[in-house]
Amino acid sequence: MYYLLKQIVKTGIVTEPAPTKDESLRVLEQRLGEVVLKHFGRALAIRHVDAGSCNGCELEIHACNGPHYNLERLGIRFVASPRHADLLLVTGPVSRHMETALRRTYDATPEPKLVVAIGDCGCDGGIFGESYASRGRISNVIPVDVAVPGCPPEPLAIIRGILTAVTAR
Amino acid sequence: MPGPLPAWHASTQDLRPIAEKVRAQKGRLVALWASDERTGFALHVAFALRAGLLWLTVPLEREHPRYPGIADLFPAASRMQRAAYDLLGVHAQGGADHRKWLRHGAWPAGVFPLRKDFDAKTSFEPAPDHYPFIRVEGEGVHEIPVGPVHAGTIEPGHFRFSIVGETILKLEERLGYTHKGVEKRFEQLSPEEGARLAGRISGDSTVAYAWAYAMALESATGIELPARASALRGIALELERVSNHLGDLGYLANDVALSFGFFQFSRLKEQLLRVHRELFGHRYLMDFIVPGGVARDPARMGALAEVLAYIKSEIAALRAIYDEHAGAQDRFIMAGQITPELAAHLGLTGVAGRASGESYDLRCDHPVPPYDGLGVQAAGHIRGDVSARISVRFEELAESLRLIEKLMAELPSGALRAPLPAVQPGRRGCGWVEGWRGEVFIALEAGENGALQRVHAHDPSWQSWPVLERAVLGNIVPDFPLINKSFNLSYSGHDL
Numbered sequence: 117m118y119y120l121l122k123q124i125v126k127t128g129i130v131t132e133p134a135p136t137k138d139e140s141l142r143v144l145e146q147r148l149g150e151v152v153l154k155h156f157g158r159a160l161a162i163r164h165v166d167a168g169s170c171n172g173c174e175l176e177i178h179a180c181n182g183p184h185y186n187l188e189r190l191g192i193r194f195v196a197s198p199r200h201a202d203l204l205l206v207t208g209p210v211s212r213h214m215e216t217a218l219r220r221t222y223d224a225t226p227e228p229k230l231v232v233a234i235g236d237c238g239c240d241g242g243i244f245g246e247s248y249a250s251r252g253r254i255s256n257v258i259p260v261d262v263a264v265p266g267c268p269p270e271p272l273a274i275i276r277g278i279l280t281a282v283t284a285r
Numbered sequence: 286m287p288g289p290l291p292a293w294h295a296s297t298q299d300l301r302p303i304a305e306k307v308r309a310q311k312g313r314l315v316a317l318w319a320s321d322e323r324t325g326f327a328l329h330v331a332f333a334l335r336a337g338l339l340w341l342t343v344p345l346e347r348e349h350p351r352y353p354g355i356a357d358l359f360p361a362a363s364r365m366q367r368a369a370y371d372l373l374g375v376h377a378q379g380g381a382d383h384r385k386w387l388r389h390g391a392w393p394a395g396v397f398p399l400r401k402d403f404d405a406k407t408s409f410e411p412a413p414d415h416y417p418f419i420r421v422e423g424e425g426v427h428e429i430p431v432g433p434v435h436a437g438t439i440e441p442g443h444f445r446f447s448i449v450g451e452t453i454l455k456l457e458e459r460l461g462y463t464h465k466g467v468e469k470r471f472e473q474l475s476p477e478e479g480a481r482l483a484g485r486i487s488g489d490s491t492v493a494y495a496w497a498y499a500m501a502l503e504s505a506t507g508i509e510l511p512a513r514a515s516a517l518r519g520i521a522l523e524l525e526r527v528s529n530h531l532g533d534l535g536y537l538a539n540d541v542a543l544s545f546g547f548f549q550f551s552r553l554k555e556q557l558l559r560v561h562r563e564l565f566g567h568r569y570l571m572d573f574i575v576p577g578g579v580a581r582d583p584a585r586m587g588a589l590a591e592v593l594a595y596i597k598s599e600i601a602a603l604r605a606i607y608d609e610h611a612g613a614q615d616r617f618i619m620a621g622q623i624t625p626e627l628a629a630h631l632g633l634t635g636v637a638g639r640a641s642g643e644s645y646d647l648r649c650d651h652p653v654p655p656y657d658g659l660g661v662q663a664a665g666h667i668r669g670d671v672s673a674r675i676s677v678r679f680e681e682l683a684e685s686l687r688l689i690e691k692l693m694a695e696l697p698s699g700a701l702r703a704p705l706p707a708v709q710p711g712r713r714g715c716g717w718v719e720g721w722r723g724e725v726f727i728a729l730e731a732g733e734n735g736a737l738q739r740v741h742a743h744d745p746s747w748q749s750w751p752v753l754e755r756a757v758l759g760n761i762v763p764d765f766p767l768i769n770k771s772f773n774l775s776y777s778g779h780d781l
């Protein structure tokens with residue numbers, strides 16, 4: 117236990133300042149009313165859905181929860197069920213085998229159910245495109261509020277996308 | 286076959302006798318796949334022999350393509366045979382499992398998307414997906430269906446648990462949710478574009494896949510790789526191993542509520558990723574390996590040496606903390622055990638295999654440059670539990686750091702890339718790389734006008750997923766996430 121505590125003290129705090137929002141990522145008009153925004157305050161529950169990604173975007177979403185970016189200190193946390201979520205963070209091109217699961221997850225999410233599409237594949241299907249097995253971009257299957265490009269987008273870009281989705285103009 | 290890999294290709298009609306002989310001599314099944322040869326079909330099997338890799342091609346007739354199954358000899362072949370049927374309609378005879386595997390509702394039975402007369406753009410109305418899970422019945426038995434959307438930030442798949450109380454009686458996996466037509470997509474791309482796709486088969490293993498693909502293409506064209514490019518590829522592959530092992534060691538602590546470990550290892554991983562970004566232009570080294578060599582020369586190797594030296598000293602401190610943490614060890618030890626006998630029978634490979642006495646490592650067994658002069662030490666344990674899989678990761682981290690140090694110190698000068706000639710129709714090549722998870726294999730056949738006729742990518746998870754079903758037996762449901770994480774298998778690399 118001594119070594120564990122020593123390691124913690126030695127490490128100190130590595131968390132860095134949070135990024136600001138980026139209006140250029142917005143693809144839909146803001147659907148959040150004043151009341152909802154007030155209700156959200158700074159607490160936001162996110163459900164991540166991998167709709168067919170290569171697992172690259174997931175690595176960066178993991179990084180968002182690491183100590184350098186520390187998403188939780190912004191009042192944003194990942195939850196285990198879409199029924200507890202305000203926002204869906206969706207990666208992938210949508211594989212046809214995940215299409216139903218993605219729709220059901222979307223349906224199970226309570227209003228205002230914001231959707232942030234993550235990665236080049238989420239934005240436009242990426243290198244996988246549309247085919248017998250892939251539906252391509254996320255917005256081909258469910259409405260998307262903000263789309264964050266990148267292969268994969270870096271953690272700050274993901275956090276910026278989330279902040280953009282929840283912040284009124 | 287040309288290239289640094291000891292690999293042979295042969296056409297045969299005697300699949301069963303050869304497979305029996307390979308099994309008797311303790312050879313391993315690497316991959317099984319099929320292809321459309323227009324006049325007929327072909328079944329392909331890659332075996333790992335002591336001397337190297339043997340790629341067998343079995344021609345099959347057009348009307349009723351069928352072959353004798355080999356799942357009784359190599360249990361891992363079962364799902365590969367089912368996938369080969371789903372994609373190409375070649376039928377494994379014998380007492381094999383004939384349920385569909387990669388096909389859900391996206392295309393109907395009797396349609397085979399990898400056949401040449403199938404247009405990749407064809408789309409079908411989504412049909413309901415009926416899959417006959419094997420039921421366990423008896424007093425007090427009930428089922429827990431999990432997924433495809435999981436509770437954490439992980440890839441999608443379905444797990445069907447049959448349990449009594451908290452104890453797992455049976456686990457049945459259903460994968461294929463992330464099938465996005467990768468192998469069909471290859472056939473629409475040029476060999477250069479194919480390298481980008483290969484790097485996105487499984488995002489966490491982008492270096493291993495890009496290298497295996499490049500190796501296949503280089504073997505098919507018969508070119509020699511510049512020494513500097515080989516060394517830089519070796520550095521990139523080891524960096525990928527280091528960053529993934531760091532991530533896993535953090536998450537394994539997280540799964541036993543030791544969030545200290547998660548934050549410590551995530552911190553080290555992030556520091557490394559930032560140096561990757563600076564030196565290689567990408568946090569996960571995507572598109573660094575290209576056919577013929579590497580895409581750029583990482584300047585400022587000093588920054589890399591610095592961060593790796595720091596990581597090395599921190600890992601030593603953290604390993605001591607893990608080892609003496611009674612609460613964590615209590616969860617790690619004897620959880621999800623796979624005995625060496627079972628591992629050998631089922632053909633377990635990679636990190637999990639090396640924790641269960643299957644100490645195969647391509648970097649030692651069949652070293653290609655730059656590994657030929659490095660004397661790589663393979664990790665090896667026989668206990669086969671979560672704790673052993675953690676030990677393997679710690680040991681491989683230390684070994685990778687040593688290898689990178691050595692490669693950086695002896696980095697040859699010279700060209701980064703050799704020009705890649707157009708690949709001749711009908712030429713074959715294969716790539717076989719020890720990625721951080723295990724052996725990544727890519728087989729490639731060139732078509733007319735420089736196109737790709739058939740590219741098959743094989744993830745080591747094919748071998749390991751069925752073993753996970755066995756590892757959880759008798760364990761309690763709350764230990765599943767921990768056991769699953771200790772294997773950390775790929776969905777996307779498996780589903781293609």
